Amino acid sequence: MSGLDGVTLHLVDSMDEVLKLRSWLGERRPQHALGFDTETTGLEFTDTVRLAQIGDGMTGWAIPWDRWGGVFEDVVARWDGLWLAHNMKFDVGKLDNEDVFMPRPRVHDTRIMTQVLDPHYSTALKNVAARLVDAAAANAQALLNTSLTDGSGESGWTWKTVPITYGPYWTYGALDPVLTYRIWEILWPQVDATCREAFEIENAVTWITERMERRGVHINTAFAREKYDAFTAYVTESAQWVKDTYGVTAGSNAAIVQVLQEAGFAFDKATASGAVALDKEVLGAIDHPLAQTILQRRRLQKLASTYLKHFVEEVDAHDLIHPSINVLGARTSRMSMERPNLQNLPRKSNSNPAADAIRECADTRYGETGTMLMCDFDQIEMRGLAYMANEQPMIDAFHSPNDFFVELAKLVYDDDLIVKTDPRRQVVKNAGYATIYGAGVEKFALTAGIDIDTAHRVRRRWNELFPGVAKFQNDVIAVALQRRETEGAPYVRCPLTRRRQVADAGKEYALVNYLIQGWAAAVFKKKLIEADDAGLGEWMCVPVHDEIVLDVPNEHVTEAAHTLVKVMNDDRIAGPVPITASVSYGRTWGSKEAWVEHHGE
């Protein structure tokens, strides 16, 4: 059968339709699953359900919420099979708000299925449906969606105002669970056969992050406001000073460059498109009050507008901020976070002491009776590299009680006296990460702050010491290129994605990084599930790639930290490479106090 021929759509607007729906439901077998979806007044947290839809591959039902919501609730109570949704976190959350609770363990997300099979494709329902089910129907539906989103249709209606009885609205609504069901029919056999564990991990992590989103992160709003006001005042006053003194706009790079050129400074760094670069590195090297003022203004503006502004303006009545966590954020299986992104809060730094305030804004919601716990893996990606390359000297270094990069530096420089403060340790660390990212010698030299000749020597020595790493890199690329011949595109198989393709032809070197990053993301997600199973789910707030942040009442801190240590340290998950993690704690996320386990307490 082609496309959607023969599909029947119903609007449940009478007792007669309700009876038809009940009779239809009675004929469903639990193994057949049901698709569901909601239409809401919008995408904001405060927006509510207007229509709830259910369906299978041939029949879709649109249920107006205000009048017939109880019918949907009744179906949820009766159905004991699988529920399918595309982007389930959104719909289940909206239904939660209406006091209708979907049975989470029985809800499977078709968006996750597309992602684990091939993250190269768009996961948006309309695109997946157009690709797998019926292009014309999906595109017509997308057109309506756009007109409702921006009110651009002839009617001027929006998601909030469109009459439920408007034909295109309810029919396309009723079609969504049908499309979801069809997608499931096509994708589930592939997922089941090739990447079922990946699907189960992503589906489980989705519910864990949904809980984190609801729980939120507490903000010390008085402190955040004080810093925001102070930084913003500097931003405004310095801009005025720049205008008064030099007659230019502080935010206009071209104008600033011109003033500095007239003052005798030369510029040789270019941007991607060939303009004169004026980044912090360039500014830092210019000994001129204008350059230094612009630099400091940029620093404080970044802190005020990217972080503090959200902290001040977007907290709820309990001073909690609720970012949105995207489990399928990166095509390497990493998660991403937005509004705001708490994965890129500045760390403590000597060059920008003002930045310390940002992590100090995120504090425990329990005041004097709570503690923030931060637990992060130690060099997780380097361990992944050692594991996948099976590189014995690296594995040995990970078993040493000493610092990993000190041990590596001793090998590279053939000097047993190297200590942690030796600058050669940093060079070797940079060499390691340059390998993971696929950097050339030139970029490696630049980031390590060494000359090209030294970089060449270090890299030569590195390859000599770790031949397994080079072999691993070459093998990954060779296999990928072979796949290009036989399957049309070069790709790697990661633990949570069946095919991770290169973004651009000629960038095959990046596949090594995809593999390592994808492996690390899988380890992290498995540990989130273990931590949740061990009872830590109620305290967890933020996942940061290799770190979990928790907000714990003091009476549970000792046990929570102990559980974290037990879950996150693992000498089995990476073969001969031990995975270790460190816990720190304090009143705020910025606290650095190391947690030491006291046995026998």
Added chain:
DNA sequence: GTCGCTTGCCAC
């Protein structure tokens, strides 16, 4: 006024 592009910068 909005949109898309560019530039810059924060994290892991």
Added chain:
DNA sequence: AAACGTGGCAAGCGAC
């Protein structure tokens, strides 16, 4: 032969 991966976000600016 060539070569730093994954994200989110804000501000300036020209184009519509």
